[in-house]
Amino acid sequence: MKHVRTEDIDSWMSPASVRRPLGKELGVEQMAMNYFELAPGESFAFGYHRHADQEEVFFVVSGEATFETDDGETVVGAGEAVRFEPNEFQQGWNRGEERVVAIALGAPADSGETEILRDCADCGERTPQRIEPTEEKDALVTVCEGCGAETGRFTSGP
Template sequence: MGYHVIDPDDLESVDGRPCDLRRLSEAAGLSSVAINRFRADPGEQLPLAYHYHEHQEEAFVVFSGTLHVETPDGEFEVIEGEVFTATAEAPHRAYNPESADDAVEVIAIGAPPADDDAVAYDPDE
């Protein structure tokens, strides 16, 4: 049997990301779901770009602050305690606006896990 207690602050931050990203599922040895902790200061976004996933579904659980998510259907504001979901092929860009007073902390859950599933989306095309 495998059990783990993980403190995201004990994990290394992933280099080359627009905000602080800690990969929880990797640390726990999970292979069927991707679980990540994001901490975005004002003006930072969570993903590398506005995108969608061909196969992966995502849920963003907001633990503190307010997450803003840009979509073709409009912008969503997701407050502490709420969950934002995106089905496969649903474009989105999650961020913390520059006008925010505080950082936003989010646990992102994606299944199936997919490192090469993100497709860049241009809302102007």
């Protein structure tokens, strides 16, 4: 048996204030498991995205998360869960005024190819993106694959 406390796990660079890799710390091999805390306006993901081979489940512990999909938006409250199939585009946000705490599960652990879309001001539309570390390695940036513009910058911790 392996036991961990979320507070003892370092947060990864992410669009969320807190993203802690519970699965990695526990040595889980067949699925990914992440602990999230989102301040108002923050997201679970770097953009509207889909995983080629991974299904995802989000369980909201507290607050309300709003998930955007091709079918519209769905609000998921405390004590509720939502599932996304492989290749299903989605992005979850905290559009409320209180902090969101959630657990994300993904199977298999390796998500396979991930397609990320974000709004690019230079292109005037939502475009495919890639994620890169900054030269200083103090942040991750999203970069438009069409024009090379930086569309987002993300650091670690609150």
